[in-house]
Amino acid sequence: MKIYATASIPKYLLYSFSLVRLEEICLENLVCLKAIRYSQNQIICKLYGNKDDIKEAIKALYQEINEECKNQIDLIKQSKKVIPEAIQQYSELLNNDAIYKEEFDKQAQNYIRNCQINDITPHPEVSEEYLIEE
16 A cells, blocks of 8 residues: 655755755655655655555665765764854844844935935835935
8 A cells, every 4th residue: 555654854964965866765665756845954755655665765765864974974063063154143133123223224324325325216115214414
């Protein structure tokens, strides 16, 4: 009897693993790869086939991923720790209301100044409090 099953794979384990190889593993085990869904931290594969074939396909998939991980362990350790500086700064900006308001005010002033210099009508979303007196 054929059934549906899912396999979840953490994204950070898939740096050197291709989706083509995933399809090959499924075909080798007589399993159909019906769908792939990407979530924030993992990839979820929907498989269709006989229960035993699906078990073998998932087992082969995880074995191959584990082998790849052993070869790429340094890269995986780095990926867990490294957050780009621009994203860290953006996150800090959004988490602090006072800093956010200050940055917004600065950007709004720059925008209004640019509009006045280039004789452009500002967007209505920017309130009149940012208008610069000449």
